[in-house]
Structure formats: C-alpha cells, structure tokens
Amino acid sequence: MSDLVIDVRGLTKRFGGRTVVDDVNLQVARGSICGFLGPNGSGKTTTLRMICGLLIPDAGEGEVLGLDLRKRRGAIKGRVGYMTQKFGLFSDLTIAENLEFFARVHGLDRRRERVAEALEGLGLATRSDQLAGKLSGGWKQRLALAAAVLHEPEILLLDEPTAGVDPQARREFWDQIHELAQGGMTVLVSTHYMDEAERCHEIAYIAYGRMLARGTIGEVIAGSGLQALLGEGPGADRLATRIEGRPGVAMAAPFGTAIHVCGPDLSALRAAVAEFDGVTWREARPSLEDVFIHLMRGAEDNSVVVA
Numbered sequence: 396m397s398d399l400v401i402d403v404r405g406l407t408k409r410f411g412g413r414t415v416v417d418d419v420n421l422q423v424a425r426g427s428i429c430g431f432l433g434p435n436g437s438g439k440t441t442t443l444r445m446i447c448g449l450l451i452p453d454a455g456e457g458e459v460l461g462l463d464l465r466k467r468r469g470a471i472k473g474r475v476g477y478m479t480q481k482f483g484l485f486s487d488l489t490i491a492e493n494l495e496f497f498a499r500v501h502g503l504d505r506r507r508e509r510v511a512e513a514l515e516g517l518g519l520a521t522r523s524d525q526l527a528g529k530l531s532g533g534w535k536q537r538l539a540l541a542a543a544v545l546h547e548p549e550i551l552l553l554d555e556p557t558a559g560v561d562p563q564a565r566r567e568f569w570d571q572i573h574e575l576a577q578g579g580m581t582v583l584v585s586t587h588y589m590d591e592a593e594r595c596h597e598i599a600y601i602a603y604g605r606m607l608a609r610g611t612i613g614e615v616i617a618g619s620g621l622q623a624l625l626g627e628g629p630g631a632d633r634l635a636t637r638i639e640g641r642p643g644v645a646m647a648a649p650f651g652t653a654i655h656v657c658g659p660d661l662s663a664l665r666a667a668v669a670e671f672d673g674v675t676w677r678e679a680r681p682s683l684e685d686v687f688i689h690l691m692r693g694a695e696d697n698s699v700v701v702a
C-alpha cells in the first residue's frame with residue numbers, strides 16, 4: 396500500500412441543486428496531521444463524511460487506507476474514527492461507563508482492556524468515575540476523543556473538536572492529537588482556529604466547496620503571492636478604512652495598536668501607505684488569516700441554487 400492513507404480525487408457532492416463539495420482532491424500521508432480550514436458552510440463536514448464512508452459522493456473516486464471509497468465503505472468505516480461536531484455522550488453515565496457503552500455498541504473485543512488503555516492514554520484514568528454531564532468542555536472533548544479512538548482506528552477525522560474550549564484545554568487536546576499521530580495515526584481535523592492550523596503538519600483550505608490551497612503553512616502563504624506591510628506608530632490602528640480599497644491593497648486590518656496591509660505587490664503597497672509617514676512601515680510575513688481571507692474573497696460563492 397502507498398503511504399497515502401487518504402487519496403481522493405474529484406470528490407463532488409450536491410444537495411438539491413447546489414454543489415457543496417466541488418471536485419476536491421485530497422492526499423494525506425500516514426502519521427500526518429492535516430488541518431482542514433474554510434469558512435462556515437464551505438463543505439468541510441460533507442468532505443469528512445464522504446471520506447469516512449458515511450456519504451456517497453456524486454462524483455469522484457479514491458482510496459482510503461487503500462480501500463475503494465465507493466465499493467468498500469463498510470470496511471473503511473471500521474478503520475476510521477470520526478468525532479462529529481455534536482458527539483453524543485450520556486451525561487448520567489461516568490467517563491468509564493460511557494466508554495464501555497461505546498465499546499459494546501461497536502461490538503469490540505477486549506472491552507475492559509480497551510477502555511483501560513483509552514482512559515490511561517488520554518489522561519482520563521483519575522476521572523474515570525466522574526459523570527460525563529459534570530465535566531468541563533475540555534474534558535468532554537477528551538472523552539469524545541477517547542470514544543473515537545477506542546477501536547484503534549488508523550485514521551481519525553475530527554470535526555471542529557475544540558470549538559468553544561479554553562486555550563489551555565485546547566493545547567492539551569492538541570498534545571494528545573500529536574501523540575496519536577506519533578503512534579502512526581493519520582489525522583484530518585477541521586478547525587476555525589489559526590493557532591490550531593499552525594499545529595498541523597499541513598493544511599487544506601476549502602471555500603464554497605472548492606479546494607483553494609494545500610500544503611505546509613509556509614507553502615500556503617508563499618503560494619498566495621501576498622505581500623504585507625506592518626505599520627506601527629500613533630493612530631496606525633485607525634487607518635484601516637482609509638487604506639483599504641486603494642490600488643494594490645487587498646486588505647487592511649488593525650492588529651492591536653498596529654496595522655497590517657496586504658496585497659500582491661510590495662511597491663504598490665508602499666505607494667498606498669506613503670502619505671501616512673507618521674507611521675513606521677516595515678515588510679512583514681502575511682499571516683495565515685490574511686491568506687485565507689484573501690482566498691475566500693477571490694472565490695466564487697456557491698450558495699446560488701442552480702435549477
């Protein structure tokens with residue numbers, strides 16, 4: 396088998412007259428953590444559901460763990476873990492009881508050992524008797540992660556797993572994801588958080604159903620062709636509305652007391668800000684957020700229904 400555990404080409408899904416995933420290609424190598432980013436409604440969940448065999452693509456083909464995406468959906472499901480956005484836990488069962496329940500529902504062997512391993516591996520052992528309903532958001536996510544990996548999947552699909560979770564808990568959750576990946580698990584994780592994108596080995600950016608960028612953070616930023624200037628000085632953060640829309644400026648946004656101005660050509664950017672000489676301007680690296688907003692603005696809206 397090739398080292399690509401996810402290799403899908405031309406994936407397309409339509410709901411009604413609308414194409415919500417449009418000709419998406421995605422390749423992910425074993426043990427890699429791939430961040431899946433894009434605005435709300437851009438097709439991330441739908442893509443994840445096609446990859447794990449829950450939805451049948453209207454077009455496209457591919458292999459997941461070397462298995463044909465269309466013909467071997469049952470086999471794929473058994474080897475993939477999927478943590479949905481609204482995972483269901485039983486609030487009146489303890490952590491351990493929840494995991495035992497999942498193990499039974501999935502007909503797993505070695506149930507007691509698997510639950511003990513999951514509790515230990517994900518740092519839940521000391522809390523195993525706590526009721527799931529009493530856990531904080533971060534611990535609930537960790538329990539959901541434990542449930543998703545109980546059957547020792549080779550691929551883990553996580554759909555916005557840390558939405559609404561505080562930074563410390565998010566960091567710990569990501570440490571766990573890295574540990575799983577170091578153990579050979581391949582992770583595809585959707586997120587809206589830029590700091591989480593930066594913890595991925597590589598990222599994929601989708602907007603309006605189309606894959607717009609793919610690669611490491613450095614590759615995606617370089618591939619955008621964006622240049623940036625950072626302006627610092629009195630009132631710099633109040634200049635955005637005056638600078639945005641000038642020739643050569645794709646966007647201008649305040650960052651704390653500074654301003655970030657981006658566009659495809661550095662000399663045009665310098666010309667656009669030249670009159671504001673009370674501000675010190677220096678070349679900066681565009682942020683991932685700059686790049687995503689730029690890509691999204693350049694993409695075509697697919698919310699129009701084609702009859």
Ligand SMILES: Nc1ncnc2c1ncn2[C@@H]1O[C@H](COP(=O)(O)OP(=O)(O)OP(=O)(O)O)[C@@H](O)[C@H]1O
Pocket residue numbers: 410411415433434435436437438439440441442
């Ligand atoms: N079963 C369905 N029937 C009809 N439309 C659907 C269905 N599932 C998803 N959609 C629509 O498809 C589009 C893509 O949805 P999807 O959930 O894949 O996006 P997403 O990128 O995961 O969004 P978010 O970041 O908000 O979770 C949305 O407009 C959604 O309303």
